Amino acid sequence: MAESYDVIVIGAGPGGVAAAVRASQLGAKTALVEAVHWGGFCLNRACVPTKLFAAAVERRRGLAAAARLGLRDVAGEIDPGALFGLKDELVSYFAMGTEGLLKAKKVSLLAGRGRLAGPGRVAVGESLHEAKAVILAVGAAWARPDFPGADLEAVVHPARLLEEAKIPASALLLGAGPWALEWAQFLSACGCRVTVAARERGLLPGFDPEIGQRLRAAWKNDPVTFLAGCRVIRASRNPEGGLAVTLSVKDREETRAFERVIHFERRPALEDLGLESVGLKDLRGNEQLQTAVPGIFAVGDATGCFPDLSHGSTAMGILAAENALGAARTYDPRVVPRIAFTSPQAASVGLGEEEAEEAGYDVVTGTAAVAATPMAMIQGAAHGVVKVVGDKRYGELLGVHALAPFATEIIGAGALALQMEATLEELARAALPHPTIAESLAEAAREALGWAIYLP
Amino acid sequence: MAESYDVIVIGAGPGGVAAAVRASQLGAKTALVEAVHWGGFCLNRACVPTKLFAAAVERRRGLAAAARLGLRDVAGEIDPGALFGLKDELVSYFAMGTEGLLKAKKVSLLAGRGRLAGPGRVAVGESLHEAKAVILAVGAAWARPDFPGADLEAVVHPARLLEEAKIPASALLLGAGPWALEWAQFLSACGCRVTVAARERGLLPGFDPEIGQRLRAAWKNDPVTFLAGCRVIRASRNPEGGLAVTLSVKDREETRAFERVIHFERRPALEDLGLESVGLKDLRGNEQLQTAVPGIFAVGDATGCFPDLSHGSTAMGILAAENALGAARTYDPRVVPRIAFTSPQAASVGLGEEEAEEAGYDVVTGTAAVAATPMAMIQGAAHGVVKVVGDKRYGELLGVHALAPFATEIIGAGALALQMEATLEELARAALPHPTIAESLAEAAREALGWAIYLP
Numbered sequence: 001m002a003e004s005y006d007v008i009v010i011g012a013g014p015g016g017v018a019a020a021v022r023a024s025q026l027g028a029k030t031a032l033v034e035a036v037h038w039g040g041f042c043l044n045r046a047c048v049p050t051k052l053f054a055a056a057v058e059r060r061r062g063l064a065a066a067a068r069l070g071l072r073d074v075a076g077e078i079d080p081g082a083l084f085g086l087k088d089e090l091v092s093y094f095a096m097g098t099e100g101l102l103k104a105k106k107v108s109l110l111a112g113r114g115r116l117a118g119p120g121r122v123a124v125g126e127s128l129h130e131a132k133a134v135i136l137a138v139g140a141a142w143a144r145p146d147f148p149g150a151d152l153e154a155v156v157h158p159a160r161l162l163e164e165a166k167i168p169a170s171a172l173l174l175g176a177g178p179w180a181l182e183w184a185q186f187l188s189a190c191g192c193r194v195t196v197a198a199r200e201r202g203l204l205p206g207f208d209p210e211i212g213q214r215l216r217a218a219w220k221n222d223p224v225t226f227l228a229g230c231r232v233i234r235a236s237r238n239p240e241g242g243l244a245v246t247l248s249v250k251d252r253e254e255t256r257a258f259e260r261v262i263h264f265e266r267r268p269a270l271e272d273l274g275l276e277s278v279g280l281k282d283l284r285g286n287e288q289l290q291t292a293v294p295g296i297f298a299v300g301d302a303t304g305c306f307p308d309l310s311h312g313s314t315a316m317g318i319l320a321a322e323n324a325l326g327a328a329r330t331y332d333p334r335v336v337p338r339i340a341f342t343s344p345q346a347a348s349v350g351l352g353e354e355e356a357e358e359a360g361y362d363v364v365t366g367t368a369a370v371a372a373t374p375m376a377m378i379q380g381a382a383h384g385v386v387k388v389v390g391d392k393r394y395g396e397l398l399g400v401h402a403l404a405p406f407a408t409e410i411i412g413a414g415a416l417a418l419q420m421e422a423t424l425e426e427l428a429r430a431a432l433p434h435p436t437i438a439e440s441l442a443e444a445a446r447e448a449l450g451w452a453i454y455l456p
Numbered sequence: 457m458a459e460s461y462d463v464i465v466i467g468a469g470p471g472g473v474a475a476a477v478r479a480s481q482l483g484a485k486t487a488l489v490e491a492v493h494w495g496g497f498c499l500n501r502a503c504v505p506t507k508l509f510a511a512a513v514e515r516r517r518g519l520a521a522a523a524r525l526g527l528r529d530v531a532g533e534i535d536p537g538a539l540f541g542l543k544d545e546l547v548s549y550f551a552m553g554t555e556g557l558l559k560a561k562k563v564s565l566l567a568g569r570g571r572l573a574g575p576g577r578v579a580v581g582e583s584l585h586e587a588k589a590v591i592l593a594v595g596a597a598w599a600r601p602d603f604p605g606a607d608l609e610a611v612v613h614p615a616r617l618l619e620e621a622k623i624p625a626s627a628l629l630l631g632a633g634p635w636a637l638e639w640a641q642f643l644s645a646c647g648c649r650v651t652v653a654a655r656e657r658g659l660l661p662g663f664d665p666e667i668g669q670r671l672r673a674a675w676k677n678d679p680v681t682f683l684a685g686c687r688v689i690r691a692s693r694n695p696e697g698g699l700a701v702t703l704s705v706k707d708r709e710e711t712r713a714f715e716r717v718i719h720f721e722r723r724p725a726l727e728d729l730g731l732e733s734v735g736l737k738d739l740r741g742n743e744q745l746q747t748a749v750p751g752i753f754a755v756g757d758a759t760g761c762f763p764d765l766s767h768g769s770t771a772m773g774i775l776a777a778e779n780a781l782g783a784a785r786t787y788d789p790r791v792v793p794r795i796a797f798t799s800p801q802a803a804s805v806g807l808g809e810e811e812a813e814e815a816g817y818d819v820v821t822g823t824a825a826v827a828a829t830p831m832a833m834i835q836g837a838a839h840g841v842v843k844v845v846g847d848k849r850y851g852e853l854l855g856v857h858a859l860a861p862f863a864t865e866i867i868g869a870g871a872l873a874l875q876m877e878a879t880l881e882e883l884a885r886a887a888l889p890h891p892t893i894a895e896s897l898a899e900a901a902r903e904a905l906g907w908a909i910y911l912p
Contacts, residue, residue: 311890412894413869434767438868
């Protein structure tokens with residue numbers, strides 16, 4: 001049955017849910033189309049599962065600190081079976097909750113695969129619907145790597161590992177972004193022999209490079225092998241099971257055996273979306289998140305920017321809904337933090353030091369060692385740093401970067417500071433609570449200004 | 457030997473250390489006078505020890521969550537002996553570090569009791585020194601309660617408990633502020649039978665009342681007894697050891713037995729400070745932290761405002777040093793967060809709902825339940841709330857309050873938002889990372905504005 005809507009949103013991940021809820025709140029007759037999972041990839045296959053695993057890893061590491069804190073008789077191995085069970089339970093709970101929320105917010109739910117069918121038209125299965133505005137929040141799809149042997153069954157994406165609910169004995173992880181590193185430490189904590197192979201020189205590409213360097217230092221006693229500047233040449237089945245993988249590591253070729261090769265790359269899920277029916281080639285939009293076709297907006301991973309950052313997608317979803325209904329707000333990706341639930345956690349918002357230099361700023365940085373602060377010592381955290389990047393001329397704060405316990409929680413203050421266009425001076429004078437990890441944000445800003453109080 | 461300084465700071469707690477370092481950084485010839493401990497009360501007797509104990513309590517509670525996360529064979533009792541040992545180790549480390557820092561910052565250290573000896577003069581023991589400006593950061597002293605029997609040996613302050621390094625079998629704690637509650641949960645976790653008696657109706661007076669109510673709900677299965685609206689009538693020695701304490705609880709008298717009664721009240725340490733030599737009666741200052749006598753500044757607990765908040769003292773210390781050397785900055789206590797390392801943690805900055813109403817604002821509030829968010833579920837946190845208070849007319853953010861895991865870390869974003877004079881709308885649009893506890897700050901602001909995305 002054809003139906004007319006003010007707004008149709010395709011894709012019920014974080015961006016799509018936020019867009020649909022916001023549109024409905026603004027009085028628009030709104031439908032949300034989803035083919036697979038309410039809550040999308042983040043909830044069902046990525047953020048929630050991996051952050052749960054990261055919490056287990058963190059708790060396990062915390063047991064060592066607990067012993068130091070006078071807690072006797074503490075041991076603890078991760079039971080992957082129990083954890084996968086808890087994951088299923090949490091994911092179902094939130095998926096159900098998402099569905100209930102959308103109904104409470106008066107969003108019409110259309111189950112099925114949505115595609116554009118010409119200007120102002122969306123097809124869902126056999127039905128054709130009309131919409132004054134369409135918001136595409138279709139996310140991304142796996143990009144299988146292209147080395148010979150990449151189509152072998154033992155070359156998998158992490159969602160496949162979730163389905164298998166089984167820890168391989170050994171694994172080669174392709175990439176050193178947050179997602180790959182979260183999986184690396186989880187698999188390693190469960191007894192898997194983990195190798196991380198990245199084309200880049202360092203960990204956490206996209207973060208200020210110092211964060212990745214410090215993380216690598218923090219992990220130097222961990223049983224995870226890092227291969228930087230590395231690519232896979234080919235993979236083949238080993239006669240005794242698993243894969244023989246030939247790698248190029250700094251121009252040296254070597255072959256290693258792994259039970260699984262895990263790839264993490266995704267690209268905008270534009271296939272079979274009917275883009276040609278409206279004359280679109282991709283979903284890159286303007287600052288107001290409108291694509292090249294008026295009335296068609298796009299948010300989140302589908303746009304090709306900020307992959308794997310659901311809070312970025314959420315912010316885009318809210319904005320796109322408002323703009324689809326007549327507002328003209330602009331989206332500022334600079335204030336969206338990158339985060340990694342590694343141990344210690346990493347977080348980064350705004351410009352890194354090199355990025356700021358390339359952008360022509362007269363750069364000043366300030367760095368506060370977190371490990372020497374009371375809260376880090378209390379937590380038994382041996383590693384950590386907070387770094388701020390600023391502009392010397394006007395004292396503008398340009399970026400905040402952290403590798404520290406609770407980094408994903410404290411970076412919110414950095415995001416807000418950038419959004420509010422804070423100066424280094426303002427951050428330096430913030431009365432952040434003592435003793436916390438967060439207080440190092442102010443000390444790093446003071447260091448940038450030349451008047452750190454606690455750094456020698 | 458008499459010496460002439462630009463600035464003499466009396467008291468080497470957080471406020472005094474910050475003042476001395478800042479004055480020296482600004483080029484002033486600076487001396488810091490301390491009679492007991494470099495680092496003061498916060499480091500040696502209060503913040504650092506109690507936060508260490510709170511971390512042990514938190515880790516112990518975390519073991520239950522760890523079991524849920526698939527960590528097998530987890531048990532754990534707190535070994536108070538080991539913990540007191542670690543406390544001594546950390547405190548010595550930081551006290552030494554503070555002394556080293558002050559020397560590196562070119563502050564002259566004068567060990568001994570400092571007192572004013574007329575305008576521009578400070579006596580330290582037998583020596584008399586001259587100063588263009590004096591900053592008094594003398595902190596507070598124990599205020600022994602005044603009920604009959606309060607002078608018995610078993611009526612102690614918490615610093616005495618630290619010296620004893622022994623957990624009593626039972627204890628009555630007088631007060632329901634952060635410090636008392638931190639001790640309550642630590643003693644209870646170590647097997648002490650704890651009763652908290654407070655004159656006030658609720659927990660955490662000074663915080664938004666909802667935070668205290670929620671904390672009480674969170675603790676309802678804990679073996680801590682709360683007596684609200686309660687005062688001690690008298691205490692006497694029990695023949696079989698310990699104390700018999702007669703309490704008035706809501707106009708009912710009853711007598712209970714305790715091994716220890718613990719009191720937490722402190723008042724500005726003004727005795728033997730030579731205030732009369734300059735004609736001062738107390739250390740209340742103006743907005744620029746100058747007392748009634750030009751050239752004499754006061755910061756921290758000595759001023760009688762913001763007791764037990766070392767980061768408030770630090771901010772005051774920095775400001776007083778700058779103003780003593782010619783600046784005219786004003787101190788805004790409204791942006792200094794209150795925190796409690798309870799489990800869950802509590803934090804509060806700016807105005808509470810009732811305070812805002814009393815101040816004449818057209819109040820709007822927004823509340824986000826934390827327990828239903830993905831990160832709280834991952835952490836196994838069953839309780840939690842973030843509440844924002846705002847003004848309806850101009851949309852101004854007036855206060856941020858939290859009871860949640862990591863509340864002491866995330867409240868920094870609230871403090872910064874208030875300092876930057878953020879609106880509810882700006883907080884509502886912050887791209888706070890997902891999944892975190894911090895993201896509830898934005899959702900609470902959206903709720904206040906009537907467009908919460910995830911709340912039904």
